[in-house]
Amino acid sequence: MPRIGVFVCWCGLNIAGTVDVERVAEAARAIPGVVHAETYKYFCSEPGQNLIKQAIQEKRLSGVVVAACSPSMHESTFREAARMAGLNPYLVQIANIREQCSWVHTDREEATVKASAIVAAMVAKVRRDEPLEPLKFPVHRKALVIGGGIAGMQAATDIAEAGCPVILVEQGPNLGGRMAQLSETFPTLDCASCILTPRTAEVARHPLIEVLAYSEVREVTGYVGDFTVKIARKPAYVDWDKCIGCMLCQEKCPRKIPSDFERGLGSRKAIGVNFPQAVPNRPVIDREHCTYFEKGKCGVCAKICPVGAVDFEQTETVREEKVGAIVVATGFDVLPREAFGEYGYGKYPDVIDSLAFERLNSSSGPTDGVIRRPSDGKIPREVVFIQCVGSRDPDKGKPYCSKICCMYTAKHAMLYRHKVPDGQAYIFYMDVRAGGKGYEEFVQRAVEADGALYLRGRVARVYPEDGRLLVKGVDTLSGQAVEIAADLVVLATAAVPREEARGLAQILKVGTDEHGFFSEAHPKLRPVETMTRGIFLAGSVQAPRDISESVAQASGAAAKVLALFSRDELAADPLVAAVDESRCSGCLACQPICPYHAIEPKALKDRQVASVNAGLCQGCGACAAACRSGAMKLKGFTDEQILAEVGTLCL
Amino acid sequence: MNERQAKLRSIAGSLLAEGRVSLFIGFGPGLEPSRPVPWFAKNADEAGKLVLDPFCGPGLARYLLDETAAGPAGIVARGCDGLGLERLVADKRVGRDQVYVVGVACRGAVDPDKARRLAGRPVFGAEVNGETVALTTAGGRLSFPRSDCLLDRCLACADPSPRTADTWLEEPLPGAQREFEGVEALEKLGPDDRYAFWARHLERCLRCHACRNACPACNCVACSLDNPEWLERTTGLADHFMFHFTRAYHVAGRCVACGECQRACPVGIPLMLLNEKFMKDIRDLFAVPDPHRPQEAEPLGHFSPDDPEGWREGDETL
Numbered sequence: 001m002p003r004i005g006v007f008v009c010w011c012g013l014n015i016a017g018t019v020d021v022e023r024v025a026e027a028a029r030a031i032p033g034v035v036h037a038e039t040y041k042y043f044c045s046e047p048g049q050n051l052i053k054q055a056i057q058e059k060r061l062s063g064v065v066v067a068a069c070s071p072s073m074h075e076s077t078f079r080e081a082a083r084m085a086g087l088n089p090y091l092v093q094i095a096n097i098r099e100q101c102s103w104v105h106t107d108r109e110e111a112t113v114k115a116s117a118i119v120a121a122m123v124a125k126v127r128r129d130e131p132l133e134p135l136k137f138p139v140h141r142k143a144l145v146i147g148g149g150i151a152g153m154q155a156a157t158d159i160a161e162a163g164c165p166v167i168l169v170e171q172g173p174n175l176g177g178r179m180a181q182l183s184e185t186f187p188t189l190d191c192a193s194c195i196l197t198p199r200t201a202e203v204a205r206h207p208l209i210e211v212l213a214y215s216e217v218r219e220v221t222g223y224v225g226d227f228t229v230k231i232a233r234k235p236a237y238v239d240w241d242k243c244i245g246c247m248l249c250q251e252k253c254p255r256k257i258p259s260d261f262e263r264g265l266g267s268r269k270a271i272g273v274n275f276p277q278a279v280p281n282r283p284v285i286d287r288e289h290c291t292y293f294e295k296g297k298c299g300v301c302a303k304i305c306p307v308g309a310v311d312f313e314q315t316e317t318v319r320e321e322k323v324g325a326i327v328v329a330t331g332f333d334v335l336p337r338e339a340f341g342e343y344g345y346g347k348y349p350d351v352i353d354s355l356a357f358e359r360l361n362s363s364s365g366p367t368d369g370v371i372r373r374p375s376d377g378k379i380p381r382e383v384v385f386i387q388c389v390g391s392r393d394p395d396k397g398k399p400y401c402s403k404i405c406c407m408y409t410a411k412h413a414m415l416y417r418h419k420v421p422d423g424q425a426y427i428f429y430m431d432v433r434a435g436g437k438g439y440e441e442f443v444q445r446a447v448e449a450d451g452a453l454y455l456r457g458r459v460a461r462v463y464p465e466d467g468r469l470l471v472k473g474v475d476t477l478s479g480q481a482v483e484i485a486a487d488l489v490v491l492a493t494a495a496v497p498r499e500e501a502r503g504l505a506q507i508l509k510v511g512t513d514e515h516g517f518f519s520e521a522h523p524k525l526r527p528v529e530t531m532t533r534g535i536f537l538a539g540s541v542q543a544p545r546d547i548s549e550s551v552a553q554a555s556g557a558a559a560k561v562l563a564l565f566s567r568d569e570l571a572a573d574p575l576v577a578a579v580d581e582s583r584c585s586g587c588l589a590c591q592p593i594c595p596y597h598a599i600e601p602k603a604l605k606d607r608q609v610a611s612v613n614a615g616l617c618q619g620c621g622a623c624a625a626a627c628r629s630g631a632m633k634l635k636g637f638t639d640e641q642i643l644a645e646v647g648t649l650c651l
Numbered sequence: 652m653n654e655r656q657a658k659l660r661s662i663a664g665s666l667l668a669e670g671r672v673s674l675f676i677g678f679g680p681g682l683e684p685s686r687p688v689p690w691f692a693k694n695a696d697e698a699g700k701l702v703l704d705p706f707c708g709p710g711l712a713r714y715l716l717d718e719t720a721a722g723p724a725g726i727v728a729r730g731c732d733g734l735g736l737e738r739l740v741a742d743k744r745v746g747r748d749q750v751y752v753v754g755v756a757c758r759g760a761v762d763p764d765k766a767r768r769l770a771g772r773p774v775f776g777a778e779v780n781g782e783t784v785a786l787t788t789a790g791g792r793l794s795f796p797r798s799d800c801l802l803d804r805c806l807a808c809a810d811p812s813p814r815t816a817d818t819w820l821e822e823p824l825p826g827a828q829r830e831f832e833g834v835e836a837l838e839k840l841g842p843d844d845r846y847a848f849w850a851r852h853l854e855r856c857l858r859c860h861a862c863r864n865a866c867p868a869c870n871c872v873a874c875s876l877d878n879p880e881w882l883e884r885t886t887g888l889a890d891h892f893m894f895h896f897t898r899a900y901h902v903a904g905r906c907v908a909c910g911e912c913q914r915a916c917p918v919g920i921p922l923m924l925l926n927e928k929f930m931k932d933i934r935d936l937f938a939v940p941d942p943h944r945p946q947e948a949e950p951l952g953h954f955s956p957d958d959p960e961g962w963r964e965g966d967e968t969l
Contacts (some may be wrong), residue, residue, distance in 0.1 A: 099748065264833055321808065461782050582873070583872065583873040584872065585742070585743075585744065585870065585871045585872040585873075586743055586744075586872075587742040587743050587744065587870075587871070588743060589742070589952055592948065592952055592953035593947075593952060593953055594953045608743070624956070628777065628874075628875060628901040629871040629872065629873045629874060629875050630873075630875040630878060630881075631873065639880060639881070640880055643880055643881070
């Protein structure tokens, strides 16, 4: 015979002001199986919890219903109280008579009747509750960080500093990511490499961080605390262990090709590093452009290498690692040039994107930091910057704001003026968004101290005339057509997810939004978590972010990883799906519907049935809804429990 | 004579004789010529009694659920049988390699009750010729429009031949697009009229479970409609609604439109309208042109990371 206790909370006047709590308790006493019912001002308070604990012990309660606020408020509070009193916490149910009753009604009589009905429904449910034990999983205290940009490096450093080993996988040949391409950074104008290089060096020499550059994550299986990851090392055709980083190979390589790192403004060799400070300082052969791979002849690098590190036969190697948590920090890309016919991007050499402008500004860039236009190397006297190129443009499929462009364009205008004091920068903008510490002041400085001329409006067309570029647009504030003869046009193109990110999302089984940015678990309250437990996000993989935000989020992700690693075992809610094998037809309709890939077939003697990996299951219940024969049950929310609850409410 | 029937008997006979199948499912002689019955030939003799004529009405796919347990089974398959088999295979209840499909090109089956009513006397034979059906009676041959004579399910049919077969009895006919005129008409009614429509029909339900037992999509080991938690063993109108609507939800996105439920119903409830409502909605909402043909990723049956997460965008505005 069940012995159920009902505790009706006043919640001050929140509930008692509208609901006659004494009558609700009275009605509860009349329900078969209820052996105790009382009211109290605040059951969530210490004395209130003690009342519940006392009743559990004195009345030997087999189930508890707390009629109070939403379970998202205090379910865990009351479950913990029950546990301390010796009752299985999953035998506690919350009857929400605040959000779902007192707060939304004014009529005391009706609200009281409804509150009693809600209590009766939860009593019916608690009678069918089964004691459940938390699931326990071991934790591998080692983290995988994917992406060696500023966010990935920050997360890796924070985790390693706390004493946990980290594997940092970077798909490119060196650490640094986008930040390595930047000249100076807003709003302080300190040089990017001056702040990046020490961080890179720190990561590279940290005893607990293993950097796997030129590598990709190919496969991820398992679940939080116990992921198995396959990491492929792409062939660099240079034995990095033998290599001493003298870069003679790069010097002597006869093959020059346009450099992606320099946004096509400079060239690089078919073997070498992207930039002199690259870490690891080890060269890679670009197989597609190498004369040896094309024609089978050349091999200058192999001949010149003093240690014989060049290895044309090198192949991909795959290693397997066990990690407990994963941080994804794969960063962003910018829209490709093909998207902007109207600005002549890709057609006229003096129309460049902002990343190219960063390279022009960089002292290690193709022009050694002197601003020269690509077509003839002249110093531009008038430069037009166009913001929101692709961003906030539903026609281009990017309705979102890329967030960083307002600030870096102001920075570009400033840097330009510092280098070309008699030059004039024009900025076409839609709105200037400068929320952030010191950001608005920075933009004002660009206008007031450095004479940047802001024109509110969009550019209609850019076309060449007499060796310059005519920029035609409208200043929507004055309503006048504007025509500027510019020497250089710089486009602030939209930030987009990296092309490889979509594949990675599938490997990680993490959701993405319609643009391909990774989805966080909750936009406000769980911004670094994903829907998959144990996988966290840092930086622009989630949405366009600047450096300071990326670093902050990376530290947040690291804190989440360390919280996981602070325990020997992970306890998980036992509210997961389970299969009643006797009812299961083995149709596996549940399998493709499971967002967490938690369902696998299992062979019985005469047939197959579905089985649930409790480590992967997040208890969403999609499988239980898809199962026609009711073989799939969500523990704590079985059909029987829900039907009893609904049946009591309706009948 | 009936050449198709002779050819079928010979194919089935040799499949059995060669031991390639342990059983061949088709039609055999019933109590009346207009009512051939499902026939399970286990040897060449029994295969010699197979019937193939326009009265071969009932669906056969569902029998594969039980009959493939002992070994591979052969089956003579029209489009509806083919889709039924696809359903069973997709639900992993029957292995495709356990079935040998002899595909036919079906021109529609004559409803024996409709034929008897039209002819006004017992009917011994039928021939479907384009838009007319010739019925043979003791009083001679009578001709009627096709739309008056065929089973309901055949009138709406878009799948005269199975999509795949192991051998063909004849040249297969191409599939067509399914129309949903009945649903469209019902959708035009107001809620009260629609309720009255279903109440009028479902009131007749005997809860004999013939619809469920004939359905190739109702292939679960255990049916939740047998669970008293969900459905009492009573026969009130509310329970009939619960039974039929639950069943329609359980086959939604999986129904192959074979129409067996409605054909099997002894009290003539237009059950296919329920299933067709789902099909029409899936066609329109998910842009699936042929919602009754099993798909690689069933629109109501899979999760994709590319699914737009609209509900979360809505969440932002909270």
